Amino acid sequence: MKVVLQHLTKIFPSRDKKDQNAEVVAVNDFNLEIPDGKLIGLLGPSGCGKSTTLFMISGLQAPTSGKIFFGDDDVTALAPENRGIGLVFQNYALYPHMTVQQNILFPLQNLKGENRLSKEEMLKRATDAAKLVKIEEFMNRKPSELSGGQQQRVAIARALVKMPRVLLLDEPLSNLDARLRLQTREEIRRIQKDTKITTIFVTHDQEEAMSISDYIVVMKLGVIMQTGKPQRVYDDPANLFVAKFLGTPPINVFTGKVESEKLYIGGEAVLDVPGAEDQEVYVGIRPEGFILSAEGKLTCNVSGIDVMGRDISVVSTNENSLNPVVRSIISADELGNAAGATVKFNLKPAKVYLFNKETESRVYFGEQVALHETILAEMEAEGQIYTPHDGPLPREADDRVEADKPYVEKKSVFSKVKGLFKKNAAEADKAVEKPSLEAENTDNEVNE
Amino acid sequence: MTDEMNETVEQNDPVEKKDRRTDFFRKHAALIAWIPTAILCLLSAVLFLAPIGNVVMVGGDTLTGYGALIGDWMEGLKTPVMVMLAIASVSVIAGVLGIVLKKYRNSLAFDIAAIATSFSALATGVGQIAWLGSMSATQGVTYQPGAFSILAVVFGALFMLVAVGETVIHSVWIADNNQKALWKTTWGKWKGWVYLLPALVLLAIFTVWPIINTFRISMLEDYSVLAAKNPNADPFAVNFNNFKNVVQYSGFWNCLLNTVLLTVITVPISTMLALIIAVALNSIKPLRRIFQTIFFLPYVTNTIAIGMVFMAMFQMIGYSPTTEPTSVGVINTIIEAFGGTRVNWVNESSTKFANMFVLCVYIIWNALPFKILVLLGGLQGVNKQYYDAAKVDGASRWRIFWRITVPMLSPMIAYVVITGFIGGFKEYNSVVGIFGTGDLMGPPGSFGKPLNTMVGYIYDRIANNQGRASAAALILFAIIFIVTMINLYVSKKKVHY
Numbered sequence: 001m002k003v004v005l006q007h008l009t010k011i012f013p014s015r016d017k018k019d020q021n022a023e024v025v026a027v028n029d030f031n032l033e034i035p036d037g038k039l040i041g042l043l044g045p046s047g048c049g050k051s052t053t054l055f056m057i058s059g060l061q062a063p064t065s066g067k068i069f070f071g072d073d074d075v076t077a078l079a080p081e082n083r084g085i086g087l088v089f090q091n092y093a094l095y096p097h098m099t100v101q102q103n104i105l106f107p108l109q110n111l112k113g114e115n116r117l118s119k120e121e122m123l124k125r126a127t128d129a130a131k132l133v134k135i136e137e138f139m140n141r142k143p144s145e146l147s148g149g150q151q152q153r154v155a156i157a158r159a160l161v162k163m164p165r166v167l168l169l170d171e172p173l174s175n176l177d178a179r180l181r182l183q184t185r186e187e188i189r190r191i192q193k194d195t196k197i198t199t200i201f202v203t204h205d206q207e208e209a210m211s212i213s214d215y216i217v218v219m220k221l222g223v224i225m226q227t228g229k230p231q232r233v234y235d236d237p238a239n240l241f242v243a244k245f246l247g248t249p250p251i252n253v254f255t256g257k258v259e260s261e262k263l264y265i266g267g268e269a270v271l272d273v274p275g276a277e278d279q280e281v282y283v284g285i286r287p288e289g290f291i292l293s294a295e296g297k298l299t300c301n302v303s304g305i306d307v308m309g310r311d312i313s314v315v316s317t318n319e320n321s322l323n324p325v326v327r328s329i330i331s332a333d334e335l336g337n338a339a340g341a342t343v344k345f346n347l348k349p350a351k352v353y354l355f356n357k358e359t360e361s362r363v364y365f366g367e368q369v370a371l372h373e374t375i376l377a378e379m380e381a382e383g384q385i386y387t388p389h390d391g392p393l394p395r396e397a398d399d400r401v402e403a404d405k406p407y408v409e410k411k412s413v414f415s416k417v418k419g420l421f422k423k424n425a426a427e428a429d430k431a432v433e434k435p436s437l438e439a440e441n442t443d444n445e446v447n448e
Numbered sequence: 449m450t451d452e453m454n455e456t457v458e459q460n461d462p463v464e465k466k467d468r469r470t471d472f473f474r475k476h477a478a479l480i481a482w483i484p485t486a487i488l489c490l491l492s493a494v495l496f497l498a499p500i501g502n503v504v505m506v507g508g509d510t511l512t513g514y515g516a517l518i519g520d521w522m523e524g525l526k527t528p529v530m531v532m533l534a535i536a537s538v539s540v541i542a543g544v545l546g547i548v549l550k551k552y553r554n555s556l557a558f559d560i561a562a563i564a565t566s567f568s569a570l571a572t573g574v575g576q577i578a579w580l581g582s583m584s585a586t587q588g589v590t591y592q593p594g595a596f597s598i599l600a601v602v603f604g605a606l607f608m609l610v611a612v613g614e615t616v617i618h619s620v621w622i623a624d625n626n627q628k629a630l631w632k633t634t635w636g637k638w639k640g641w642v643y644l645l646p647a648l649v650l651l652a653i654f655t656v657w658p659i660i661n662t663f664r665i666s667m668l669e670d671y672s673v674l675a676a677k678n679p680n681a682d683p684f685a686v687n688f689n690n691f692k693n694v695v696q697y698s699g700f701w702n703c704l705l706n707t708v709l710l711t712v713i714t715v716p717i718s719t720m721l722a723l724i725i726a727v728a729l730n731s732i733k734p735l736r737r738i739f740q741t742i743f744f745l746p747y748v749t750n751t752i753a754i755g756m757v758f759m760a761m762f763q764m765i766g767y768s769p770t771t772e773p774t775s776v777g778v779i780n781t782i783i784e785a786f787g788g789t790r791v792n793w794v795n796e797s798s799t800k801f802a803n804m805f806v807l808c809v810y811i812i813w814n815a816l817p818f819k820i821l822v823l824l825g826g827l828q829g830v831n832k833q834y835y836d837a838a839k840v841d842g843a844s845r846w847r848i849f850w851r852i853t854v855p856m857l858s859p860m861i862a863y864v865v866i867t868g869f870i871g872g873f874k875e876y877n878s879v880v881g882i883f884g885t886g887d888l889m890g891p892p893g894s895f896g897k898p899l900n901t902m903v904g905y906i907y908d909r910i911a912n913n914q915g916r917a918s919a920a921a922l923i924l925f926a927i928i929f930i931v932t933m934i935n936l937y938v939s940k941k942k943v944h945y
Contacts, residue, residue, distance in 0.1 A: 060836050081842030093833040097855040106851070107841035158841070 001071050001165040001198050003034040003057065008066035010052050010222075026052040028222035030066065034215075035382065037196045039189065041209030041230075044219035045245070050202045051170055053219075057200065058087045058168050070165055081110070083166075086159025086197075090171040092151050094143040100154050101139040104129055107162045129161040132191060149180045156191065167192070169201035173208060185212050206246050210234065218242050221394040232375050235350075236368070239393060240360040243284040243353055249313070249329075251353075253322040254283040258354065258363070266320040270297040271347050273354065273365035280357040282322070287313070289351025290328035296344030300326050307332075316343055361393070570604030577601065602649060610642065662918045666690050671915035690919035699896060700920070703905040710807060710901070711872030718812040719865055722819030727853060729820070730827045740824070747817035755881015758810045762793035762882075769797050794882065796893040803883075803891060803899055811878050815871070819864045826860035827853070862939035866932055873928050876903035902927075 008030035014023040027049040034040050042050040055061040057068060059080035067076045075083050094103050104126040108117055117125070130136040133153035143151055152172065159167055172188065173181045189212040192199045203209050209216045210230040218225045218233065218241075226238040237243035243251050256265040257280050263271040265283060290298075292314075300316035303325065307313075314328045328345065350371075354363040364372055577598075665671045668684035675681045694700055729739055746754060764773035764780065773795075780790040792798040793806050834856065838848045854861070879889055879899050889897035889904060897904070902924045909917035 058840060060839065080840045085840065087837070087840045089833050089837060091833070093831070093837040095834060095837075095852065095855075097858070106838075106843070110842040110844070110847060162842075 002036045002069075003032075003166055003198055003200070004067075004069040005030050005032045005034075005053075005057070006067040006069070007031060008053065008056060008068065009064050010049070010056060010061065011064045026222050027056070027063075030222070030224060032217060032224065032227065034198060034200065037198055038214040039192045039199045039201070039212060041213035041216040042200060042202045042219060043206055043209040043216050043245075044204065044225075046204055047221075048219040049222035050204075050219050052222075054168050054170055054200060054202050057166065058085050059083050060087075084162075084164050086156075086162065086164035086167045088152075088155045088159050088167075088169045088172050091175055092143075092155040094151055094154055094158070096143055099140050099142055100130070100135060100146070101126060103143070103154055104157050104161050107158060111162070125161055126157075129157040132160065132194065133157045133187070148176050149184055152176065152184060153187070156188070160191070160195065160197070164197060167195075167197045167199040169199065171202055171204070173203070173205070181208070188212060207248060210246070218245060223394055225393060228375065228379060232378075236372055236375055237284070237353055238362055240282055240284065240355040241394070243355070247286060249287050249327045250323070251284045251286055252326045252328070254285070254318065254320045255322065255357075256281050256283040256320065256354075261365075263352075263354065265298060266318070268297050268299070271349060271352060273349075275369060276354060276363050276365040279363070281363060282355040282357060282360065284353040284355065285347060286351040287327050287329040289348045290314075290330060290345040291348060292330050293344060293346045296346045298345040298347065300343050300345065302341060302343050314343060359393075567604070567608055570601060570608055573598065573600030573602075573604055599653075603646070606645060606649070662921060665914055666918035666922050668915050670913055671918070672913055684915070690915045691923070694916050694919045694923065699900065700905060702896075702898065703900045703902050706804075706899060707873055707875060707902045709804065710811060710875050710878075711869060713804075713808050714811045714815065715865060715868040715872050717808075718815040719819060719861065719868060721812065722816050722823055722864065723854075723857070723861070725816070726820050726823035726827055727849065729824055743820050744817045746814055747821070751814060751877045752881045754814060755810060755878060758806065759794060759882045759884075762806050764790070764792070764795050767792070767795045794891055796891060798891045800898060806882060807878055807899070810882060811872075811875065814878065815868060819868070822860050822864050823857060826857045830856045858939070858943040862935070862943045866935045866939070869931050869935060870928055873924060873931070874903050875901050876907070879904065 008027055009025070010027040012024040012026055030049075030053060042053060044050050052061060056063045059075070059078060059082075063076065067074055069075065070083065080087075095106065098106065105122055108122045108125060111117060127136060127139075130139060133156050135150055135153050135157060138146060138150060138154075143154065146154065152175070156169075156172075169188070173184055176184055185208055188199075188201070201213075213230055215227060216230050216233055217227045220241050226233055226242045228236075233242060234246050237246065240253070244253065254265050256263055256270075257278075258264070258273055258276045259278050261272060261274050261276060262269040263273045263276075263281075263283065298318070300318045302314065302316045304315040305312060306315060308329075310332060311329050312332050314330060316326045316328070317324070318326050349366055350368070353368075354365065355361065356363055362372075667686050667688070667690070669687055669689045671684050671690075675684075725743060729736055729743070732739075761777045761779050764776045766772075766774035776784070776790055777793075779793065784790055791802060793802045830853070834852055835848065838852050843851065879901060883890055883899060888894065889900040891898075897908075900908075902920065906917050906920045906924065909920060
C-alpha cells in the first residue's frame, strides 16, 4: 500500500496562555510519497517530529492541516481502527493481564460484522502470526514472563495479525540491549520482506535506520531534510545537517572558502573544486576521506592514534575544525609516515562535501554534480517523490546559537551559599563553564 | 576552584561519611532516649491525677471519695513529687540546652540528662504504684494503677537502659578502636529493634493485649468489669456459654441479618457506581476538579450529620398513623410532584423494607467518595498507551472498559470490595444517624431495636455483660475473617498482576 503525506502539519498549541507564540510546530509541511511494500526509516534527533508523524499516520493524533492517503483512500479523518494499520509502541504496550495468545487475539476479537472470524480462524491467524515472529512456544505466558526481545516480537505479531495495510513501528529497538538490537532489526527486516507490508519505523539511531531501511527520511525540527536510499544519502548529503547526522565516526567539519575553483582551509589550498563558485563554505570531510601524504596540504596536530585493527584512526586537531578533534581513518599500512607531532593529509574529492555558509545547503563540484543527477534520476524512476520543503530549511547554525551560549552547570543552593564565603568564587564559576563545541557535538556521539 | 574540589572529595569519602553517620546515631540514640521519656515523665508527674481518675472510674467511687483521696495523696507525697518534678525540670532544661547548644550534643552532660529524665519517669511511675498499693492496704479496696503510671515505669526503665548503655559505651568502651568496630557491628545488628521498641511496646499495650483479652473474656461466663473488681464475688466459670447465649438470643439473629443485608446490597452497588463515576470523571477534562470535589464532600462530612440530613429528606413532620403530616421531606415532595403517592420511609409504623432502602441509599452514598478516590487514582495510573493500543486494535469503548480498564483496575477494585465488606459488617453509624439515638435503632414507636446491627449489639452488651460482648465481637470477627478470605481467594483468581 502506497502511503502519501501531503502538506502534513502538526502544531501543538501553546501551554502558556499568556504567550501564544510558544506553540510548537512539531511537523512542518511534510510531503512524502512512500512506495508500496518498502521499509522506510524516519530518522532524526529527538524532538524532530518523527514520532508525531508516525502517530498522525496511525490516526492517534490528528494533523493540524494536510492530508494522508493510503493508496488512493484519503484516511486523514478516519479513526485508527478503520485505517488498517498495525502499530508497535516503543515500550510495546502489551496488555499485562492477557497471555501472549490473548494479546495477539485481541485485535481479531474486535472485528465486527462481515469481517468477524470464527474461533478456529482466529486461532489459526494468531498461530500464524506467532510463527512468523517465532514466539509460538510462549503462547500461554504473560508478557511479564518474557524477555524484552520476546515482548517486542509479540507486539509485532499483535500488529501483524489483522493483516494491516501499513505497519508502523515507534522506536522499536530502543528498549533492547545492543546485541538483541542487532538481532531484532534483522528480524524486522525479514518479517517485512516476508509480509511485503509497507512499513514505517521511527528511530534516532542512524546506524539502525541505514542498515535495514529501503529508504530513509532524515528530519529536523519537523522538516524533511533529505530522503533516499541510505547509502545514497550518506554519499550525497543535501545539507550540513544530514552530513553531520549520518556516519560513525561523525564527519569532520571545517570552515573554509572557495576561490577560483580552489578550496582553501586556513589559507592553504587543499583541493581543486571545479565548478564551485567563490563563497564562504563549511567543508565536511568524511573520516575515510583523508590520504596520509608527505606533500599533503591539510596540516593537523596529532593528539592521539586509535588502533582499531585493520584501520587506524588518527585523532588530531586543526584550528579551522568545528569539531574539537579531527578524526581520520586510514589503513594500517600508511601509518609509518604519521609518526610525528603534525600530520599532513590529501583529500579524496568524493568524500569532501561543501556547504554554503549561509544556507548550509550543498555546493556540488567536479564529479559530484554528475553523481547527484544520477541519484535524482534514480529516485524518480523508483517513484519516490518528495517535494522539497517550501522555504528555507532549518540550519545547523540555528541550533548553534543555542549551543554557543556558555554552558553553566546548574549548581545546588548549597554550593551557591558556600560560594558567598569564597574569595575565589568567581574563579570557581568560570571553571564549571564548558566549551560550547562539546555540547554541540553530543547529538552525534550518542549514536556511536 | 581547588578548594571546592577538595571539599567535594571530602564529602564523597566513604570513611568520612561513615563517621558522620555514627555521629548521627549517637545523637539519635540520645534523642530517642530523651524525648519520649521527658514527655512521659512530665505527663506522669503533672497529670498525677490520672491514676486516681482511673481508680474512680474502675472502683465507682463518688466525687467525695475523689476529693478525700487527693487530700490524702497530697499530704503523703508532697515531698517526693516535688523532688521528682525538680529532677524532671532540670533534666528537661539540660536536654533542651544540649540540643540548642550544639557543642554539648554529644557530651556526657547530655547523656546524664537523658539518664536523669529516664530515672525521674521511672521513679514517678513506681512512686505512684507504690502509693496506690499502700492506699489499697489502708482502705481495704484494690486500686489498679493507671495507664500513665505503667507507661512511665515501662518507658522509664527502657530508656534508662538505653541511656545508661549509651553513656557507658560512649565514655568508656568506644574509646578503644577495636571495641569501636565490635560495637558498630553489634549496634548495627540490634539498632533496628531498639528503635522499634517504643512502637512495639505501645502496640503490645494497646492492640495485642486487648485482642488477647477479648478472647479471654469471651470464655468467662457473663464476665463484667464490676464483678471482676469485687473481691467477694465468685470467679467466672470458664466455658463457651457466652457464645451459646449470644446465638440463642433472638435479637442477635435480627442484628446479623440486618448487617449481612446491608453489606451484601451496598458493597456491590456502591463499587459499581464508583467505578462508573471514576471512569466518567477520568474521561472529562473541563469541570473535572469541581466534580471531584463534589463527589468527595461526603468523605469529609460527619456521618451522623449526613444521617440527620438524610432523615430530614425522607421524614414527614408531624406524622403518625392517625394524623396527617404538617410537611413532608424533599423525597416525598418529588414523588408527589411526579404524581406518585408519598411513602412512609422512616416515620412511625413504616415498613422494614422502606427503612432498609433509606439505609442502603445512605450507606452507598456515604461509601462512594472513598471508592471513587481509590479507583480514580488507579485509573490515572494506567498507562495511556494501553488505550492507544486498544484503539488501534479496533476495540469498542465497551470492550476497552471490560477488557482493559477493569482488569487494569482489578487490584483497586479488590481493595475497595474487601475494605467495603469489612466496613459493611461494622455498620452502625448509619442506623444511629438516620434513626436517632442508639436506644431506638428503628422508626419511632418501634420496639426491640428492629434495625440494630452487629456492632450495635456488641455495643449494647458492653455496658452490662462484657463476656457476651466479647463473644459477639469474636463471632463478627470470624464472619469478617471468612468473608475476607473468600474475597482474597476470588481476587487471587481474578486480579491481574
